[in-house]
Amino acid sequence: MAAGRLSILALSAVLLAGCSEPAAQETADDFANRIGASGATVAVVQGDASASGAAGAQVPQGTDATQLQLVGNIDGVDLGTRTGGCTFQEVGREVLVTAGNAENGKGAIRVGGALVTLDAAGGIGAIRSGTTFSAQGVSISVAPTAGNQAKREANMVVTDAAGVTQSYSGDWICG
Structure with a gap:
């Protein structure tokens, strides 16, 4: 009788383990598609500054x-012509979204509830590789660890117009 119960318990554990699947990891292509940089250069579209969410x-x-x-939602942000992009995540929270082509780069942040576009060197x-993004009133320097992986640890320093800084640690995810 005890052996029968043990067999039922073992079978139940195997069945339950077989029903659960690990969460799928996001690939670089999935990330690129999510931020709108699927490897192809897209045309520059001028956003309507009066539109809700415009940066x-x-x-x-x-x-x-x-x-x-x-x-959050960056539908109103014009990141220009792009062939790729990166996102800075602090504890899974996207706080900087970027995109660029061979010559130019752009980024977007949200501060005080408003989206702000940034230019990149x-x-x-x-x-x-990590660069500096800036707009009137703010400068952001991103320094990822060395390597070519799509996801790398990074530090980011945000400096306001008065020179006050705030450091963030997280992941630099590029696609």
Whole structure:
């Protein structure tokens, strides 16, 4: 009788283990598709600045530029012509989204509830290696660890117009 119960318990454990699947890891291609950089260069589309969610080129007055928020929906952001991009994630929270082509790079952050577009020094190569993004009232320097992996640990320093800084540690994920 005890052997029968043990057999039922063992069979139940095997059946339960077979029903659960591990969560799928996001590939670089999945990430690129999610941020709109599926490997093909896309045309520059001028956004309507009056549209809900449209990004501005400067930090809103009275906003603490060093306190980045979850970027969220970036439909109103014009990241320009792009062949790839990267995202900075702090504890799974996307706080900087970037894209670029061979010559230019752009980024987007959310501060004080508003989206702000940033310009980057260099193109996609510089973005993947780590570069500085800036807009009126804020500068952001990203320094990923060495390597060519799609996901690398990184540090990011945000500096406001007064020189006040805030450091973030997280992952630099490029596609």
